Amino acid sequence: MRSRDFVHLSLSSVLAQRMRSILTALGIAVGIAAVVLLTSIGEGVRQFVLHEFSQFGTNLIAINPGRTTTHGMPSGAIASVRPLTLGDAEALARLPHVEAMVPGVQGNAEVSADGRSRRTTVFGTGPQLLQVWNAQLALGRSLPADNPRTARAFVVLGSKLRSELFGTRNPLGARLRIGGETFRVIGVLSPQGQVLGFDLDDTVYIPAGRSMALFDREGLMEIDVRYAADVPAALMAERIRKVLLQRHGSEDFTITSQEDMLSTLDNILGVLTLAVGALGGISLLVGAVGIFTIMNIGVRERTAEIGLLRALGARRGQVLALFLGEAVVLASLGGFAGLAVGAGGAHLLGLLVPALPVKTPWMYALLAELLAAFIGLLAGALPAQRAARLDPVEALREE
Secondary structure, three states, rough: OHHHHHHHHHHHHHHOHHHHHHHHHHHHHHHHHHOOOHHHHHHHHHHHHHHHOOOOOOEEEEEEEEOOOOOOOOHHHHHHOOEEEHHHHHHHHOOOOEEEEEEEEEEEEEEEEEEEEEEEEEEEOOOOHHHOOOEEEEEEEEOOOHHHOOOOEEEEHHHHHHHHHHOOOOOOOEEEOOOOOEEEEEEEEOEEEEEEOEEEEEEEEEEHHHHHHHHHOOEEEEEEEOOOOOHHHHHHHHHHHHHHHHHHHOOOOOEHHHHHHHHHHHHHHHHHHHHHHHHHHHHHHHHHHHHHHHHHHHHHHHHHHHHHHHOOOOHHHHHHHHHHHHHHHHHHHHHHHHHHHHHHHHHHHHHHHOOOOOOOOHHHHHHHHHHHHHHHHOOOOOOHHHHOOOHHHHHHHHO
């Protein structure tokens, strides 16, 4: 059998029963469309979350008070946990390869200026905020390098809060009241956006020592350390652990490197994307059952045709390949239609719901199309073998 005849027979059998072929391919198309759409949503969410965590860079380590794991200790031992102090922060800043460090104390307070007031986030930090957070100034300067325990009452505004309180007027030098204390505005940050619901632009930044006094806190909520990019995160974390162990006497703190957190998040979200795609894959199994059923019906209807082909000299392998080719064509056509619908639906969803991150992973889409062809191959295997094993004489009697 010539290749041209082989292709002609495969396509003609598919086109001869158009409605049946369309309905069969539709099952595969629905499955592929579901896989592409669901994985687009999963991949979009994955990239969004990773971007939220990585916008400050990957060479960051955060230290928080308390342990995130338990060791079977009695509950009374919790009272002996020492808070993180400004002294701890200063000790970490002196470590080799530490490029910048900021202490962190967060709270909520009434902020007022020029007869306008509102409640907003107050973040106690340090003079190296710009270096640690990769932030930029729109106006003025950052917090000065004062002694954190006796820092002057200066404040840096987020861009949104500046607009809310001062409009288009230059706020530099203006007086700002925060929770009953008066601060002087010395800077305004460029727009930073949100990080996991925390609006960096709707925030005021004051010295950490004054924030601890304002919120009556004994210790810091967090210490963020930026280290040299060529230093391994594990080595830097171990150095921090040794310093804090010497100062605290026990490991009553938690060290989290941005690198490890991003790696863990990437693995979790990657598995989530695969799981979501697998849900769409259920529709592919339904499509495979449809192809198997249609191919079995086709073998029964075309028994005489198979006998004639065998009588004309077609080998069993050629008959087998003929029916397998029909199954693969049906699955592939359905797969291409599903790709178009899935990718188009993902794009449309991104336009209709801008807040929903949607990103079509074309590698998954290609794998889904290859999977569709493979499913067609598997679904058509048994009917094709049955057709190839028919006795030519017995098949011709079916005419």
